[in-house]
Amino acid sequence: MKAVVYKGPREVGVEDVPDARVERSTDVLVRVTTTNICGSDLHMYEGRTDFETGRWFGHENMGEVIEVGDGVDKVQVGDRVVLPFNVACGHCKNCERGLTNYCLTAQPDPHMAGAAYGFADMGPWAGGQAELLRVPWGDFNCLRLGEDADERAADYVMLADIFPTGYHATEMAGVSPGDQTVIYGAGPVGLMAALSATIRGASKVMVVDRHPDRLRLAESIGAIAIDDSQVDPVEAVLEQTLGLGADNGCECVGYQAHDPSGDEQPNATMNKLVQSVRFTGRIGCVGVFVPQDPGASDELARNGQIAFDQGLFWFKGQHLGSGQAPVKKYNRQLRDLIAAGKAEPSFIVSHQLSLDEAPEAYQHFDARDEGWTKVVLKPAGV
Incomplete structure (x- = not known):
């Protein structure tokens, strides 16, 4: 074959x-x-x-x-x-x-x-x-x-x-009717998370990415597109939520996250989610993170570790679910x-x-x- x-x-x-x-x-x-x-x-x-x-x-x-x-x-x-x-x-x-x-x-x-x-x-x-x-x-x-x-x-x-994986992200994030949900990543899984959040009754779905074709697809199902190469995504989410932050969020990027200039920054989406989600909010992480990444640019990432904003995460009383669907x-x-x-x-x-x-x-x-x-x-x- x-x-x-x-x-x-x-x-x-x-x-x-x-x-x-x-x-x-x-x-x-x-x-x-x-x-x-x-x-x-x-x-x-x-x-x-x-x-x-x-x-x-x-x-x-x-x-x-x-x-x-x-x-x-x-x-x-x-x-x-x-x-x-x-x-x-x-x-x-x-x-x-x-x-x-x-x-x-x-x-x-x-x-x-x-x-x-x-x-x-x-x-x-x-x-x-x-x-x-x-x-x-x-x-x-x-x-x-x-x-x-x-x-x-x-x-x-x-x-x-990808459809069950996107749905799993919203399940771990606890998306409920009326919620305001932010999704980092508008690749296939992120778009499926946006679709799933809509199915689950979220009143506002915000999708952060920087690829115009992906953001257009997010808008096609009623999501609010946030281009992080043009605006600070955390500020954009706060603006959309009266300064309180989203009720919950989904991480759909993983360990090869990049900043807008193209440099790998594996902790970028996780830390921005902590900043974007309100006190006591929930985060569902389905983006792939691996125990070892020999091709990474820094020592932490090579050992599957990221500099996570644990202090703010703890202070805000947030909850995190992660793993494959x-x-x-x-x-x-x-x-x-x-x-x-x-x-x-x-x-x-x-x-x-x-x-x-x-x-x-x-x-x-x-x-x-x-x-x-x-x-x-x-x-x-x-």
């Missing part, structure tokens, strides 16, 4: 690799029809992780079931399914508590928890930027879709990661919102391309080129 193979920093190629196949009785084999390039893929693409050359990316996947193992009871050949990026067993201590983002079975390292398709340090699972994908514990991990699955693939594929906690209800026409996460999609066009797409998406807001790949062709 063909797959998007990592060849080294900022280099991928579409190559023939061994076919994915059913290996255990609980496996499901999926013919991938739609798979996304995610902002998290860029950390690996840029060489900022220990992702091994020769592996292939792809944790935002959906497709058609073409084979099931003897131990699969629910999922059937012909089903259209979307797969949570979390590979989870469904029966370990964490999975039983709904924390499929920290599965203990799918992660072979006993000192770690959590697994994902085609992701650094998240187990051996092959990615779905390929023609075929092996799905372990298929009955548990497959979310079946309705008759409109192919027609609305660009919406449903967002259930694999447990996709299965949200994907079923978010699927039903899409099916009912209440949510259309595909508004962020700028390009739908064939798998063969992936190398060029990675270059444009990594460069944050104008108009490259979200890339969807179609292994069978567009």
